[in-house]
Amino acid sequence: MTPKQQHAFDKSAFKISMVQHLTQLGHAPDTAQLRDWYLALGRALAEHTTSDLVATEHDQAIKQAKSVNYLSLEFLIGRLTGNNLISMGLYDAIADAVSELGLGLTDLLEQERDPSLGNGGLGRLAACFMDSLAAQQYPAVGYGLHYEYGLFRQSFHEGAQQEAPDAWREPEGYPWELVRPELSQIIGFYGHVEVVEEAGHTYRQWVPSLKIQAMPWDLPIVGYQSNTVYPLRLWEGRALTPFALDAFNAGDYTHAQQADIDAGNLTKVLYPNDNHDAGKTLRLMQQYFHSAASVADILRRHLEAGHALAALPEYETIQLNDTHPTIAIPELMRVLLDDYRLGWDEAWSIASRTFAYTNHTLLPEALETWSEALIARLLPRHMEIIFEINHRFMQEVEAKWPDDVAKKQVLSVIDDKGERMVRMANLCVVGSYAVNGVAALHSQLVKRDLFPEFDALYPGRIQNVTNGITPRRWLKFCNPDLSNLISEKIGEQWPAQLEQLEQIAQYADDTAFQKIFMDVKKRNKQRLAGWVKEHLDITLNTDAIFDVQIKRLHEYKRQHLNLLHVISLYQRLLNEPDFDMAPRVVFFAAKAAPGYELAKSIIYAINKVAETINNDPRVGDKLKVVFIPDYRVSMAEIIIPAADVSEQISMAGKEASGTGNMKMALNGALTIGTMDGANVEIREEVGDDNIYIFGLDVDGVSELRQKGYQPEAVYHSQPLLKAALDSLLDETFTPGQPGALRPVFDSVMGSGDPYLCLADFADYVRAHNDIDRDYRDASQWARKAILNTALVGKFSSDRSIRDYVNNIWQLEAIKR
Numbered sequence: 001m002t003p004k005q006q007h008a009f010d011k012s013a014f015k016i017s018m019v020q021h022l023t024q025l026g027h028a029p030d031t032a033q034l035r036d037w038y039l040a041l042g043r044a045l046a047e048h049t050t051s052d053l054v055a056t057e058h059d060q061a062i063k064q065a066k067s068v069n070y071l072s073l074e075f076l077i078g079r080l081t082g083n084n085l086i087s088m089g090l091y092d093a094i095a096d097a098v099s100e101l102g103l104g105l106t107d108l109l110e111q112e113r114d115p116s117l118g119n120g121g122l123g124r125l126a127a128c129f130m131d132s133l134a135a136q137q138y139p140a141v142g143y144g145l146h147y148e149y150g151l152f153r154q155s156f157h158e159g160a161q162q163e164a165p166d167a168w169r170e171p172e173g174y175p176w177e178l179v180r181p182e183l184s185q186i187i188g189f190y191g192h193v194e195v196v197e198e199a200g201h202t203y204r205q206w207v208p209s210l211k212i213q214a215m216p217w218d219l220p221i222v223g224y225q226s227n228t229v230y231p232l233r234l235w236e237g238r239a240l241t242p243f244a245l246d247a248f249n250a251g252d253y254t255h256a257q258q259a260d261i262d263a264g265n266l267t268k269v270l271y272p273n274d275n276h277d278a279g280k281t282l283r284l285m286q287q288y289f290h291s292a293a294s295v296a297d298i299l300r301r302h303l304e305a306g307h308a309l310a311a312l313p314e315y316e317t318i319q320l321n322d323t324h325p326t327i328a329i330p331e332l333m334r335v336l337l338d339d340y341r342l343g344w345d346e347a348w349s350i351a352s353r354t355f356a357y358t359n360h361t362l363l364p365e366a367l368e369t370w371s372e373a374l375i376a377r378l379l380p381r382h383m384e385i386i387f388e389i390n391h392r393f394m395q396e397v398e399a400k401w402p403d404d405v406a407k408k409q410v411l412s413v414i415d416d417k418g419e420r421m422v423r424m425a426n427l428c429v430v431g432s433y434a435v436n437g438v439a440a441l442h443s444q445l446v447k448r449d450l451f452p453e454f455d456a457l458y459p460g461r462i463q464n465v466t467n468g469i470t471p472r473r474w475l476k477f478c479n480p481d482l483s484n485l486i487s488e489k490i491g492e493q494w495p496a497q498l499e500q501l502e503q504i505a506q507y508a509d510d511t512a513f514q515k516i517f518m519d520v521k522k523r524n525k526q527r528l529a530g531w532v533k534e535h536l537d538i539t540l541n542t543d544a545i546f547d548v549q550i551k552r553l554h555e556y557k558r559q560h561l562n563l564l565h566v567i568s569l570y571q572r573l574l575n576e577p578d579f580d581m582a583p584r585v586v587f588f589a590a591k592a593a594p595g596y597e598l599a600k601s602i603i604y605a606i607n608k609v610a611e612t613i614n615n616d617p618r619v620g621d622k623l624k625v626v627f628i629p630d631y632r633v634s635m636a637e638i639i640i641p642a643a644d645v646s647e648q649i650s651m652a653g654k655e656a657s658g659t660g661n662m663k664m665a666l667n668g669a670l671t672i673g674t675m676d677g678a679n680v681e682i683r684e685e686v687g688d689d690n691i692y693i694f695g696l697d698v699d700g701v702s703e704l705r706q707k708g709y710q711p712e713a714v715y716h717s718q719p720l721l722k723a724a725l726d727s728l729l730d731e732t733f734t735p736g737q738p739g740a741l742r743p744v745f746d747s748v749m750g751s752g753d754p755y756l757c758l759a760d761f762a763d764y765v766r767a768h769n770d771i772d773r774d775y776r777d778a779s780q781w782a783r784k785a786i787l788n789t790a791l792v793g794k795f796s797s798d799r800s801i802r803d804y805v806n807n808i809w810q811l812e813a814i815k816r
């Protein structure tokens, strides 16, 4: 890819522009605060991205090309300013310009509040994908929701998680966003379906009783070194003015009232559940609102570009990020059937060649189902269409497997055991031309365990696209020292061609390079230690192993397994005079969904254990435990470059992919992990010597289950484990409050240990001992760290996007 003709940058004009924006914000240069200057900087820069956004939107070549529409309820974009500067190629120039105004660029960038419009992996992946689409100039629009409050802000009170609302937009607004009232839509809810007769035909027409305006806000997704800027279009719910009283009849009005929903709170807040379906009515309303507004906007673009409706699949593809936007499928059908009056077959042919679906989890509690009764009430016409889709689909199943009731039961879109529920994943597979999992192992399990019958019915439909991460944010921006070192060795192309990092492997045994590489790591550890000192007042030894587990708090991710290891280290330090270990700092960062009690108990336990260990003079700086509050993208940008060890310890078969594993390996951390998700492929790339694999694999897990698993037997046979567990029951970590950590004990003992923490404990300890041994050999460790950075080029999200483009979307890059 040739770097773009960068816009000519006029430093003095830019400074004038910044001061003008500052003035418009009501501030004078001599008294303005840093925050005011940051807003002025953002707005001055956004002038450039807005003009590129509009130019991209009007580009004839793009209008005549095929686009992907990435539909996601979550985009965890993180701060935009620093990354946009890198993409625009203006980082150094702006640093220079603001310094002439007496400002430091990094201080200004620190002022930005993260837009936390997502929970975890699924939302962050969507953000990396938008970055890679723009970098490679594959025409794309991201569609999401403009939540007034993002993921809650986390703090701790005496060790317990507290949640506060995240008002990510400053009162002045977020400087990068652009409201597009001319593109707003009206979205209906509730009401009834009427039959209309016209020219001898009857049609069905939905008459909603509640209407809400969808107002789009565009965030600029700036292509790395190109003039391409695609919109991330986020819909905000607004009351219609004037209020559409006529749309209400008395009965429906009451309905709407009962649901306690109004336009104002539709997009008020992001649901804080990761890998969990809470089944709330307002959530389904958000999903429909998002889908309907996005489908309407896609059709508008398609028709305005002069294309025929029937040609939709040739010009637009719609990627569904998990099942959250599934309702887009019946919505497109409704529009084609009722508004454009196509016949069923024609409408279905269009819709089923337009949608593709990505599955992000096998966890049963995350597989969405909605009650048929709820859908029928909220979206009566859509429920009719879902029935018709299923009716025709059941005929297909009958043709393939005559008289096979069991097959129909598992495949049906409607689950009629108990309350009748709509299975959104089934609807997705039926209505999509491609389905994919997010890592090789996960996709295999999707075929083998989740959808074996679908795989038999539609061979080839279920595919794999291994996840990836954007190297611009997750190396170039967050780790400038390592980036510069790499560029000195292999040139400047790697951020767009990450496979080139392989050339670094030749320096893995070069002691001079090892030293420089580990010096960079050391500086990154010092930066993190500085943050910890300033914010948590804990002093860290930066020679220690920085052992890091950062991700949502979930039982299947097994932060409590890590905790048991920490406790066992502590006990050995106290009880075994001969026990020696390399100093270690164990970092945790994780938010628990507010309604997830056990996850909150695990956080509490980690905090209590940390407090005890960190204040025990007998431990010194051999062991420290740090729980960094309010984990978010901008915090990850500080932690990841400083990690020596990356904890990826989910029970095998549960973590679909993981992406933090990729980020840490890229920044020279060694993974301790199970044979789960993308760990399997990381191991393939870096080699067995450069990763610490432990525990049961997927087959081992099912064999153990079949044999009959007895956690109590493991407990009684392993003294180290038993002592660690027992300490959760006494006052070791909660003086005066024995039993305060019992929920964590109970989660593995007496409840069957659903995620096999005890079964994997011994081998986990063994793997950590290997790490301890290897870390003490500085040169060997450096070699392994360098090889991790060098050999994970595969995990660039540019490669993921190319896989989607070549195997699923079939579209062309349009270079501007």
Ligand code: 6GP
Residues within 6 Å of the ligand: 120, 121, 122, 123, 125, 273, 274, 275, 276, 322, 360, 361, 366, 438, 467, 655, 656, 657, 658, 659, 677
């Ligand atoms: C996550 C998966 O848990 C994670 O393994 C994967 O890396 C990520 O998606 C991106 O594919 N899934 C979710 O966050 C989720 O809520 C419904 O799935």
